[in-house]
Amino acid sequence: xxxxxxxxxxxxxxxxxxxxxxxxxxxxxxxxxxxxxxxxxxxxxxxxxxxxxxxxxxxxxxxxxxxxxxxxxxxxxxxxxxxxxxxxxxxxxxxxxxxxxxxxxxxxxxxxxxxxxxxxxxxxxxxxxxxxxxxxxxxxxxxxxxxxxxxxxxxxxxxxxxxxxxxxxxxxxxxxxxxxxxxxxxxxxxxxxxxxxxxxxxxxxxxxxxxxxxxxxxxxxxxxxxxxxxxxxxxxxxxxxxxxxxxxxxxxxxxxxxxxxxxxxxxxxxxxxxxxxxxxxxxxxxxxxxxxxxxxxxxxxxxxxxxxxxxxxxxxxxxxxxxxxxxx
Numbered sequence: 001x002x003x004x005x006x007x008x009x010x011x012x013x014x015x016x017x018x019x020x021x022x023x024x025x026x027x028x029x030x031x032x033x034x035x036x037x038x039x040x041x042x043x044x045x046x047x048x049x050x051x052x053x054x055x056x057x058x059x060x061x062x063x064x065x066x067x068x069x070x071x072x073x074x075x076x077x078x079x080x081x082x083x084x085x086x087x088x089x090x091x092x093x094x095x096x097x098x099x100x101x102x103x104x105x106x107x108x109x110x111x112x113x114x115x116x117x118x119x120x121x122x123x124x125x126x127x128x129x130x131x132x133x134x135x136x137x138x139x140x141x142x143x144x145x146x147x148x149x150x151x152x153x154x155x156x157x158x159x160x161x162x163x164x165x166x167x168x169x170x171x172x173x174x175x176x177x178x179x180x181x182x183x184x185x186x187x188x189x190x191x192x193x194x195x196x197x198x199x200x201x202x203x204x205x206x207x208x209x210x211x212x213x214x215x216x217x218x219x220x221x222x223x224x225x226x227x228x229x230x231x232x233x234x235x236x237x238x239x240x241x242x243x244x245x246x247x248x249x250x251x252x253x254x255x256x257x258x259x260x261x262x263x264x265x266x267x268x269x270x271x272x273x274x275x276x277x278x279x280x281x282x283x284x285x286x287x288x289x290x291x292x293x294x295x296x297x298x299x300x301x302x303x304x305x306x307x308x309x310x311x312x313x314x315x316x317x318x319x320x321x322x323x324x325x326x327x328x
Contacts, residue, residue, distance in 0.1 A: 051079035058087045058153050066111075066136060066146025070097070073109075073146040077138040083131065083151055090128040090156045090176060095149040098123025101142045104235050105202050109138045111147055115210060116231055123147060127174030128154055129229065175230040179249050186228045190245040193218025196238045206243060207231040218243055277316060 048065040056062055064081055066073040085091055093113065101109040102120030110117040112135050113124050132151065158180045179186055188208055196204040197215035205212040208222045208230055228247075301311040 049081060049083075051081060053082040053084075056083055056085045056091055056151055056153055058085070058089070061150050061152045063148065063150055064134065065148045066100075069146045069148055071145070072143040073136075073138055075138055075140050075143060077136065079136040081132070081134040083134065085130075085153050087153055089153050090130055091132050092126060092128040092152050092154040093124060093132055093134075093149055094126045094151075095123040095147055097145070097148040099144040099146065101138070101144055102236075108142065109144070111136050114229070116207070116233070120236070122233075122235075123149075125173050127176065127231075128157065129176045130156075173232040177228045177230065177247060179226055182226060184249055185223050185225055187221055187223040187248045187250070188219045188228070188230065188245050189221055189248070190218035190243050192241070192244040194240040194242065196234075196240055203238065204234045204240070205232075206245075207233070219245065277318060 048063045048069075054062065062083075067077055067079065068074065083091055098111075098118070099121055100111065100119045100123075106117035106119035108119070110119045111123065112118070113127070114129055114131075114133055116124075118124050136147075156178045157176060158178050177186055190206075190213075193206075193213070194216060195206060195214045195218075198204075201212035201214035203214070205214045206218065207213070208219050209224055209228055211219075211222070213219055299315045299317070301313045303311045
């Protein structure tokens, strides 16, 4: 992780053929149907939630467990939970036991929480979100003891401006971040980023609102309004120095990414990439700290008239969001 920690070295197969710890699985056997009148789904233990939608009340602690826990879960199992709360707060998930069949991309058995799969012994670290969408799946072979996790209602985590994120000491970490005022924008930029590389970031990755980053290309100006989910994951082998990222909080401007300019720019047939928007441009004859933004899209007023200059107006969509300091 960050610092001068020595790296492990090992021989590697080509990128898309990372070896699995447990070897190749045998082909599946034909699934036998459950006896008539039997759903084939084990009932949860007393006190554990059923596979369904539930509203978690303030002050309560609910439990989710794999079928048959603490004994091994069955093959061909699927269980879906949707957990919400009417308190306006977050739900915090913490797993005290976690043991599922292992695979680097969790293709066999998994517990998926808000779109992120977990398997092996690397279950979700303590994480919080306004809603938890959870599903468990087991395939045709290899079973383990499963999982036992608790869910409680907690206060949301509010992020002050200039907060710093650094690589966690565990294999997984989850941050659900909120701006301290509604409508404000959170933006993440990493000054250091060195994570195991893969074309689809299948092994180690940092995810910002579901967008994965790995290798040496970390987030730069990735923005969201009001809240942001950041998730860090590593697999069973190959380590790098990790990352250091800054979370900036500010007011979102002009529908987040939009600025205004004369429609005549389009009439001059200037290429999109040749136009920039400048902020803090106080002295046109010298550079005095202005900030330049590239243009992603130009949208002219539909009734612009080049002869009379009526409706001489365009929207410029910027390639990155503008973050303004909060008004005092």
